[in-house]
Amino acid sequence: MAIAVFFVFAALAIAGGIGVISFHQPIRSVLSLVVVMISLSVMFLLLSAQFVFAVQIIVYAGAVMVLFLFVIALLGPARELGRGRLRFQAWLSGIFVLVLFGLMYALLQGVQYRQPEKADLSIFGSVQWIAVYLFTNYLYPFELTSILLLVAAIGAIYLSRKRTGIDDL
């Protein structure tokens, strides 16, 4: 059962990834990315990461994707025109990607797995379990992310402010 679920959603994720890079209209790329996000959330559930699953659906497939859709609605439908002005870009990209994929394949072949730490799998990945570590061992990085989000919010407001005079440019 789990094997069938894995292969169905892996095929869906790869199809969505191909859709992201091959559709010509940005809105179709965004909707393909939503397919990838939801397939990956099923993968997180298979790996018993329940809290990461919920965050993936709410934050990624919900908030971030809606932000992308708003920007596309704001900018209007832009279609890509032909080829760029860099010569041989497609060929060089193809060679680079082949090398990258070969490198990752070699890494996957040589990966050495450590012995698992025998955690209690009945609570593994649950909200309580994540929260205990998030608010004890990793409290400092957790608080730092709040500063990061504050800086990002201030930056977004500054970038989208209304410009009145020549001094504001």
Next chain:
Amino acid sequence: MSNLVIGGSTLDASWFLGLAAILFVLGTVGVLVRRNPLVILISIELMLNAANLALVTFSRQLQNYEGQLFALMSMTVAAAEAVVGLAILVDIFRTRDAEDIDDLSELKG
């Protein structure tokens, strides 16, 4: 080879890592080949998601919490990156029509 027993079936951790590798490479293709700045940002999101899958896979294989916490942190960073990147993009589009990323080359030396 590392077997994960999930719901009575046995899956291999390298399947999940292979899927993450494929998605990351697809995102790289998008960044390198596409010309629309918005689609390049979307491809970067795809790569970040692939990295998250690898982190959560190792967390499950080691039965260790740190991978999942790191995946949550990287989701926060991805959200911040999307917000700032899209704000910059809207700001650029407001002053000119930049449908091609190569149009934005004023900083060239």
